[in-house]
Amino acid sequence: MHNVQKAISLPFVLAMLSAGCGNQSIQESSAVSTASVDPSFCAANASWVQKPQGAPAEVPGNGADLCQFYQFSWQWFIALMDAPNGTQRVFLDSQKYPVFLGEGQNSCADNNTESKLFVRSLKDNTVDSNDFVAPNEMNQAFNNAVIYDQQGNIVLYEARIDRGMCAVPKGSPTLPAGTTEIKSSWRTIEKADKPNYVWIQSDTNNNGTLESDELYGMVGFHLVKSTPLHPEFIWATFEHKLNAPDCQKKPISGQADHWTFTSESCAKQLPNPPATSTCHFNKVLEPASGGSSPLTGEATEICQVYAQGTRPGDNQADKNRENIITINTQLSAIFGGLNDSNALKVLQNYKIVGALWENDVSQPSSVLANQRGSIQLANTTMETNAQQGFSDPEYTGTGNLKPAANCFACHNYTGRSTNAGISHIFKYIHGK
Template sequence: MKQTINLKMVLTTLVFFSAIAILVSGSFTQASPSYIQAKTGSCQFEKDWITNPDNPPDEVARSDTDGTSNFCDFYEFSWQWFLHLMAPSADDKNLRNFEIASRYPVLKATGEDSCSNKTGKPIFFIRTSKDKDDSTPFVLPERVHQAGSRAVIYDINENIVLYSVQFSEGLCDLTNADLKSDTAMLPSDTLELKMAWRILDDTSGNSIDDKSNYYWINADIVATDNKGYPVKDDKGEFVKGQRTLGLIGMHLVKSTPDHPEMIWATFEHKSNTTECVLDFQRFDHSYSFLTDKGKFCLDAPTHPHCESTFNNKDPDNNSLINGGAFFSGDEGVPLKHATTNICRVFPNATADMDYKESENNKAIDTLNEGAGAALSSLAPDNPMAVLKNYFNVGSLWLSNPKKEIGYHVPETPAGTDNQRGSLQLANSVMETTDQGTIEIDKNGQLVTSTEGVVNCFVCHGYNPTNTASTKSGSKLSHIIDDIVSGKTRDAR
């Protein structure tokens, strides 16, 4: 049974839909291995993570001979948690685990009690800025902590991208006193989710709008006028119509007892976009955030129509690559606008010469290949099968969690000596303008640079003795103050 969800302005509440898992068996001439391992690398994708996803690990494994965790351990941890969150819940097969509101409440606006929301109806926001110190009030729909430079992005059908935020229920136990303390810690099992969604247009005839390729939900979306702005009826109520939304990105941030700095993992849909450089088959594919003109400019960057398109944040230029759109004035942000052309600056969120670059790339590629093979082998009506269309961009963590990382801004990037994994970690539909730099070199070729790069630890400070702090300089969580300020169940 499908349900309709109301959206106020660009605020959308929703009910998710999932099919009951159907286990398919067959006869085989030989036993199927319990894991799928790519040709290179020592990482192993276990089929059991799909068939028995209800018990993800509480801690990152320590598989190295010296008793420490290696790169594979962190990426296997990331995949296990992604699959667990996206699996049908044992409590309610019509919901995925992340949709169980008693475990993962939905973030609401400042002054509203997110901890009392037990309906399982996440709330959507427009992404307009990524506040570096997170000190501005949470006023819908102006802030979602997802983009740089106050950019807004639009898909191939010129529809705005929406975002939802959830968190582990244990954060509801923190108080205002904790946030001001010098010793308060976030729970050791803290989890934060930030998800990006796009409207799937079933009239486009384009394969990238086929909802069977997405984890999707139905929602009521506000209708727009010919300028892309919301429409009201004679009573002043917003005119709405049911649309289908597909999941296109997920930030999965999870702490453990050994890693209070949290493991920062991000996943994307395979149809979002392609790499900025070295993709010679981009015209063979359709993407949600790359037009034919965008593809042409990536292949012919010195063409007169393309030279000014890279990392240019001029709001009047609609052919930008990784530039986003910018709006000011009383009308606010339109729900429809010209497509944002996006490309992925660093494959695997890893630059040449990053620390243990080869090991990191091998771990990511091996597990993505293993996940794709295992998920593709499922019957189409298995609710986990759709996850074959998603991949892990990368993950980030600290080598020594006892060391502090102070707050930084993009102009003064955090040192990476103690950071491990994907050191350029960014999601193309969540940090579009903060992925690094693409430029045209003297030979007329596109090159990438880490100049101005922003990974998670640039905006998220970390103090190993005070992870719950909201003081400037050590804000690990950018939503904890909004959670605590809106609570009604605890007046402390």
């Protein structure tokens, strides 16, 4: 990232990828759950990796068990990260998953074929009619927050929709089964880091040239997808394993110095920083408006408040944790055994943090007892300051914990006949 202190003024043009996708589309199937006699063990299946374009249209086993939702989420993440023709990953194919361009822009236009994100400051005198200020959905979920990695480089965001969403009339109260929204977060990486990240190149200074420092690695991925049985959408989130440590655990000896968003000195203060600590865990920059943040800044000290998006007392808390841990462990081993040339090998460096859904879809999402999965779900790179709700986001220790503001705290589901209201971007995708 260029070492300049100024407001963002950049097109985020996703130009190239280590491996990507061609014209093959994802074929939805009715996959069967891989069952286990141990309810805490959530089984993975190597066939998901061998045939990644067979992701299911519905949660396996009709979602009778927590594990089946994590199987569903991982299958779709794998399918979207696949590169069928070895040139581009599926989720970066704008013919299938166009970029959300923001309010006033037609994200469904035929010419929206390149991945691009223009982020302009409201005070930038170079703004013209071809530019737009990034919508809130391009920043973090709460207060337009932005974060910086330990190198002081800003984290960038992108949102996408599935092309089928464009066929839904503007103003429709409902969205069909299969509707998909994606949000991803990216940090500047070095060339040597490419094998460890899903990566892209971006013409961030808009000079028409891909320069050596315009290389970005994916650190977070929201996958939001509806099914015939779940019109409230299944909300899954993934992260790079080296993003940040568990707030509530003391770092393993020798593992405090390798985090992307946490310094060694601060990581060593966990789980209970002293009252004199200057780390200010999960305190973010909150600019006055989206798109007005410096490209470089003071590194954000981040930790994950609720590992697996779960805390004691949540519905089936222990089982939920173990389901997530066991499926992640198995898939990491499967990915690690792939050839270096396989586009999915890099997924050994990613994990599902958790997923969230409703037990009874006839009830509104405001009924907390009806929520299932990771009740404290948050992505450390996208909801950094919502991990303990909206009123007291800074982590100060295990004795001051507060519940997270999960997906349903902002995305309100009121019923199958009005499920379009759960999307914050649907009303904007067709433009004016």
